[in-house]
Amino acid sequence: MATATDAEILPPDAPWDVPRRAHEVPARTAGRENAAYQPNSEQAKTGKAKETKASEHRVVSFWTRSEAFFSNQGANLATLALLIALDICMATWGVWEFTAPHWTTESKILRYTLPIARGAGRLVSWNAAVLFVTSSKWFWTWVRSTPIQYAFPVDKVMPKYHRLIALTIVIAGCVIHTVPQVVNYATEAIVINDGGPVWTFGAGFATLQLLITGIILLVVFLLFFATTLEKVRRSTIGFRIFWLSHVFGIVSAIPLLIIHGTQRGYPITVYFLAGPLVLYIIDVIMRRVRHAAREATVVHISAHEDGEDRVTKLILQVPGWRYSAGQYADIRIKEISVWEWHAFTIASAPNDRGEATFFIKAAGRWTGALWELANSATATDAESGSTAGIVGASLRGGFGAPAQNFCAYKHIVVIGTGIGVTPLLSVWHHIVDETRLLMGDESFHNAESPASSPKSVSTWNATELSELPLTEEEQFVLDHGDIAFTDILGFERVRRTTMTLRARVAFAASILESMTVNICLFLISIMLETLVICVWIFEKGVASAAIEIVATLLVLFIYVPKVILSGASYGKRYIVSIIFVMELAIVAMTVASLVASIADAISPSRLNAVLYFSFYGVYSVVHTVRIFFIYYATARPPELFEAEDGWYPEGEASRPRRSIEGSRLSVDPLDHDFSLQGIWVNKTYTGMSWAAEDLAESARSLPRSFSLRLYATRETPETLAQLDPFDRPRCGPQHELIAGRPDWHKIMSAAILRAHRGSPNHGSTVGVFYCGAPAVARELQSVAHRVTAEHLFAVKNQMLRDKQVQMCTCRVLVAKENF
Missing domain, CATH: 1.20.120 (Four Helix Bundle (Hemerythrin (Met), subunit A))
Incomplete structure (x- = not known):
C-alpha cells in the first residue's frame, strides 16, 4: 500500500514496482510541454529547463538541498x-x-x-x-x-x-x-x-x-x-x-x-x-598486451536510413574476445583507412561467441564511408547483409565507460537520445540475458521464496522497529547506523524538541561530518594552502605563517568538536573504528601544523616551513581519504553494504547466485528490490527501426520491475498506435511506445521512490546512465539534484507524522557520456 509520501509523487493507482504513467508527459499534452522541455540557448548553458506543472518545486531545507548537490558534484x-x-x-x-x-x-x-x-x-x-x-x-x-x-x-x-x-x-x-x-x-x-x-x-x-x-x-x-x-x-x-x-x-x-x-x-x-x-x-x-588489436570477422553489416539520419549496423566476431556491458571498443576498417581507429560503444551483451554489435551513425568522412559500404552490402543481400566490399576489420578493447558501472546499483535507469542509445542496448540485453538464465533455473526462481515475494520487505526488522518508542528508535540509529557516514538528514527528520540529549549530540556531530561541511572545508583548505604556498614562494615568511595559522585553526574548529561529539554519541563503536583513527590523525597532523606555523611566525626559517608543509600535506591526504569514506558509505554497491553491516534480507544470506559469462551484477535481477528502466528518445519511430524491434522482442515475459519506454518526439499518438512493436499479450503495460517527450522529473521521482520502498530504513542509490546531447545531460544533472532533495524532504515530513526515525540515504546519481 502506498504511503502518504507515495501519494505526493505518484497517482493512487500506480503499481508497486513500475508506477504507470508516473514518468511521462501524456501525448495529448506533449505539444504544450515540448516547449518547456526543449532547452533554449540560455537553458542549454545552465542546464535548467522550464518547470512544468507536474514538477513544481517543493520547499526543502538547506541540508537536503546542499547534501544532494555535494553528493552529485562535490x-x-x-x-x-x-x-x-x-x-x-x-x-x-x-x-x-x-x-x-x-x-x-x-x-x-x-x-x-x-x-x-x-x-x-x-x-x-x-x-x-x-x-x-x-x-x-x-x-x-x-x-x-x-x-x-x-x-x-x-x-x-x-x-x-x-x-x-x-x-x-x-x-x-x-x-x-x-x-x-x-x-x-x-x-x-x-x-x-x-x-x-x-x-x-x-x-x-x-x-x-x-x-x-x-x-x-x-x-x-x-x-x-x-x-x-x-x-x-x-x-x-x-x-x-x-x-x-x-x-x-x-x-x-x-x-x-x-x-x-x-x-x-x-x-x-x-x-x-x-x-x-x-x-x-x-x-x-x-x-x-591486454587490448591488442585483433583481426575480426564481419558477421553482419547493414545500412539504415531515416531522412537525414543514416545508421550502420555492424557485427564483428573475434573468438575468445571478452568485454563488459557498457564498454566501448576501437574499430578499424581497412577498406576505409589502414591507420585510423575510431571508438564506438558496444551495443550488445557479453557472450561466449566473441561477437560485438555496433550501431554507427554517419556523421563524418569515416562513418559516412562505412555507411556507403554497408549500403552496398545491404543492396547485395537485404536479408542478412554481406561482407562484400570490406577488405577486413580489426578490433581492440574494451575500454572503460560510465555505463559499465551499472552493476553497482539495484535500481538502474539507462537513457539514450538518438544514436546515444547504444549503452542502453548493451546494458538492457545483458541484464535481460542474466534474468532469463535465472528464470530458467527452478532453484533460482521459486515463486514461494520469501526473497522473490513482492511482499517481503528488505529492512532491518522493520516490523519491530516501527513499534519502538521514539527514544529507542534513536538508540537503534546510534547503535546500528553507519559510522562512516552518520547521515545528518536522518537526524534532521526528528523534531529538535523530541530529541534525547544523546541524539542532539549525534545531530551536532552529523553536521560536522556532513558532505556539505567536509567538501566546503576541503575547498577552503585548498584555497588557503594555495595562498600560503604563493606567499611563501615570494619569501613573505610572516604573512605566510599568519595564513598557516588561520588554515589550521579552521580545521581544528571542525574536527576537534567532531571527535568529541562522535565519541559521546557512539561510544566504543566509534573508538574502535577506522573513522576514529583517521579523524584523530587529522587532528594530530593539524595540531603539529599549527605548532610549526607558530614557530615559523616567531622565527621564520626553511625548516619550520618544511615541517608545516609536511604535516599539512599529511592532513590533506587523510582528509581526502575521509571524504572518500563518506562517498563510499553512500555509493558503495548493495552487496558490500549488506556484507559489511552483517545484514541480509530474509533468505538472501544463503540464496545462491549465478551469472552468465562476463556478468558482474551485484544483485539478483529477480529480487523484488531491483528495477531496470530503459528510455530511448528519438525524433521519429522509423529512426529507431534499426534497434527498436529487437528491444521490443526482448521485453517479452519479463518481470514487472523491467520497464522499456520508447519516446518519438515528432510523432502523433494515432501514428504510433499502428506502429507499436510490443507483443501485447506477452509484454506488460510498463513497456510502451509514446508520442511526446519524457518528463525527467517524474521519471526520477518514480525511480527514487522505488529505491526507497525496497530499502526504507537505509535507502538505496538510483544509478542513471545517460548518453546523448550535452544539453539534456545538464538538465538530467539538475533534475537529479532537485529530486533527491525533494525526496529527502518528503521522507522527513513522513517520519515526523509517523514519529519514526529512518536512515534514508536515497539519492539519484547521473553518469553521462556525450557524443
Whole structure:
C-alpha cells in the first residue's frame, strides 16, 4: 500500500514496482510541454529547463538541498579546485624565478614581460604532464574496477578534464606566454644572437633557439586546438588531420618543450614529464598486451536510413574476445583507412561467441564511408547483409565507460537520445540475458521464496522497529547506523524538541561530518594552502605563517568538536573504528601544523616551513581519504553494504547466485528490490527501426520491475498506435511506445521512490546512465539534484507524522557520456 509520501509523487493507482504513467508527459499534452522541455540557448548553458506543472518545486531545507548537490558534484568541485590550485602554484613559481631580488634586469620591459612569460611557460610544462595522465585509457579503465570510482569523478577525466587541461596549455602557451615574448623581440628587449649560447644549458639566453622552438610549438599548439573543433573533426578530412596532428604533434612537442623549457642547466619540463610519461608508456604497453588489436570477422553489416539520419549496423566476431556491458571498443576498417581507429560503444551483451554489435551513425568522412559500404552490402543481400566490399576489420578493447558501472546499483535507469542509445542496448540485453538464465533455473526462481515475494520487505526488522518508542528508535540509529557516514538528514527528520540529549549530540556531530561541511572545508583548505604556498614562494615568511595559522585553526574548529561529539554519541563503536583513527590523525597532523606555523611566525626559517608543509600535506591526504569514506558509505554497491553491516534480507544470506559469462551484477535481477528502466528518445519511430524491434522482442515475459519506454518526439499518438512493436499479450503495460517527450522529473521521482520502498530504513542509490546531447545531460544533472532533495524532504515530513526515525540515504546519481 502506498504511503502518504507515495501519494505526493505518484497517482493512487500506480503499481508497486513500475508506477504507470508516473514518468511521462501524456501525448495529448506533449505539444504544450515540448516547449518547456526543449532547452533554449540560455537553458542549454545552465542546464535548467522550464518547470512544468507536474514538477513544481517543493520547499526543502538547506541540508537536503546542499547534501544532494555535494553528493552529485562535490568530487568534481574538489578535483577542479585541486587542478586550479596546482596551476596557480606552478604559475607563481615561474613568476618568482624572474623577479627581484634574486633576478634583476635594467630593462623596464623585461622586468614585467619575462615573469609573465615564465609563469605561463611553467603552466604549459605542468599541464603537459597532467595531460598524459588523463590520456591513459587502460589506467582509467582499471580505476573503474576499484573503490576509487565511488569518490573520484572518473567519468569526467575523458573528455572533460582532458579538454580543460589541453585548453589551459593552448591559452597559456599561445597567448599568455607568446604575447610578452613578441613584445620582447619587437622592442629588441631581447636581441637575437646577442652573443649568448646556442644551447640552453648555458648561463645566458639562447635567444635564436628559443625563438625557433617557440614558433614551432606555437604552430603545434594552434594545430592541436584547430583540429579538435567539432566542425573540423567531422569534415571530410578533418579527423585524419586531427589524428595526425595528435600523433606527430605529441612526438614533436615533447622534445621541443624540453629544449625550450631548459634554462640555466635545469630541464624543468623533464622533471614534470618523467612520472606521467612513464605511466603513459606503461599504459600503451598494457593496451597493446591486454587490448591488442585483433583481426575480426564481419558477421553482419547493414545500412539504415531515416531522412537525414543514416545508421550502420555492424557485427564483428573475434573468438575468445571478452568485454563488459557498457564498454566501448576501437574499430578499424581497412577498406576505409589502414591507420585510423575510431571508438564506438558496444551495443550488445557479453557472450561466449566473441561477437560485438555496433550501431554507427554517419556523421563524418569515416562513418559516412562505412555507411556507403554497408549500403552496398545491404543492396547485395537485404536479408542478412554481406561482407562484400570490406577488405577486413580489426578490433581492440574494451575500454572503460560510465555505463559499465551499472552493476553497482539495484535500481538502474539507462537513457539514450538518438544514436546515444547504444549503452542502453548493451546494458538492457545483458541484464535481460542474466534474468532469463535465472528464470530458467527452478532453484533460482521459486515463486514461494520469501526473497522473490513482492511482499517481503528488505529492512532491518522493520516490523519491530516501527513499534519502538521514539527514544529507542534513536538508540537503534546510534547503535546500528553507519559510522562512516552518520547521515545528518536522518537526524534532521526528528523534531529538535523530541530529541534525547544523546541524539542532539549525534545531530551536532552529523553536521560536522556532513558532505556539505567536509567538501566546503576541503575547498577552503585548498584555497588557503594555495595562498600560503604563493606567499611563501615570494619569501613573505610572516604573512605566510599568519595564513598557516588561520588554515589550521579552521580545521581544528571542525574536527576537534567532531571527535568529541562522535565519541559521546557512539561510544566504543566509534573508538574502535577506522573513522576514529583517521579523524584523530587529522587532528594530530593539524595540531603539529599549527605548532610549526607558530614557530615559523616567531622565527621564520626553511625548516619550520618544511615541517608545516609536511604535516599539512599529511592532513590533506587523510582528509581526502575521509571524504572518500563518506562517498563510499553512500555509493558503495548493495552487496558490500549488506556484507559489511552483517545484514541480509530474509533468505538472501544463503540464496545462491549465478551469472552468465562476463556478468558482474551485484544483485539478483529477480529480487523484488531491483528495477531496470530503459528510455530511448528519438525524433521519429522509423529512426529507431534499426534497434527498436529487437528491444521490443526482448521485453517479452519479463518481470514487472523491467520497464522499456520508447519516446518519438515528432510523432502523433494515432501514428504510433499502428506502429507499436510490443507483443501485447506477452509484454506488460510498463513497456510502451509514446508520442511526446519524457518528463525527467517524474521519471526520477518514480525511480527514487522505488529505491526507497525496497530499502526504507537505509535507502538505496538510483544509478542513471545517460548518453546523448550535452544539453539534456545538464538538465538530467539538475533534475537529479532537485529530486533527491525533494525526496529527502518528503521522507522527513513522513517520519515526523509517523514519529519514526529512518536512515534514508536515497539519492539519484547521473553518469553521462556525450557524443
